[in-house]
Amino acid sequence: MYKIVVAKELAPKIKWFEVYAPQVAEKAQTGQFLMVVTHEKSERIPLTIAGYDREKGTVAFAFNEVGRTTKELGLLKEGDYIWNITGPLGNPSEIKYFGKVLCVAAGVMIAPMRLQIEALRNAGNTIVAVIGARIKKLLFFKEEIKSLSHRFYTATDDGSEGYKGLDFLRELVASEKFDRCIVMGPVATLKKVSEITKPYRIPTIVTLMPPMVDGMGMCGVCRVTVGGEMKFGCVDGPEFDGHLVDYDELIKRQRMLLPEERLGSVLWEIGGCKCGGRKA
Secondary structure, three states, X not given: OEXXXXXXXXXXXXXXXXXXXXXXXXXXXXXXXXXEEOOOOOOEXXXXXXXXXXXXXXXXXXXXXXXXXXXXXXXXXXXXXXXXXXXXXXXXXXXXXXXXXXXXXXXXXXXXHHXXXXXXXXXXXXXXXXXXXXXXXXXXXXXXXXXXXXXEEEEEOOOOOOEEOOOHHHHHHHXXXXXXXXXXXXXXXXXXXXXXXXXXXXXXXXEOOOOOOOOOOOOOOOEEXXXXXXXXXXXOOOEEEOOOEOHHHHHHHHHHOHHHHHHHHHHHHHOOOOOOOEOO
8 A cells, every 4th residue: 555645736637646655766767657556456557757755755656537547546635545556667768968858748748757857957968848738728847847948848739828739849850959859748749759850860769658457568468569579668668769669550559448448437437436545
């Protein structure tokens, strides 16, 4: 059982939890992820590490309430307990001096990108940061990321804040030299940014979070095709060369699960939205 010591809403339906898990916090590194199980009858879900404090023994993550499991998780409050957290899992990010780094994050993945930007900035890199969302009210950590960056941009799908969409990146990468690009967000965002940077041969690293069951390479559910070879998102990733990922295959596999996910969410809501979280 892992106690939630901080629980807050970053944006509508996007939650931030800090959980007391000293053994996890001791080994956590930027870029890794956790497998979280809300209660003993809940499914396991992968969530990217968005912060850690070794002295306090806490690890942080953010999640979007989109399906039954994340909605159940979102019902928990400070003082409640999460049944199980496994981690840190996956390979940590390569953090070193690259030069000028373009960091692009969208949606809930803005949260772990803040941690990435902080680490890259501390390594001496020049950071150009872009955060995006569907609409203005879904943007968060604006001031925090702006303060960590040398230049900062926002973008929304509807143009309610900053640029409308990410097409402005075409002019940005054409007008100046970038030594690396880091992308976190929905698969559509990863694909678009990778297509923009590819003609300029900017090394582009994307974080893939395909469907997972165990998160340790045993089930094979998280398989993705990278450079024509089958890889596992959990043990080979979660970061991959964005120019080599077969995004169309990944999107197709994700869509196969949508009907069941939607049905499960609806049935859970009809059943009363009961959650297995516990107090001490």
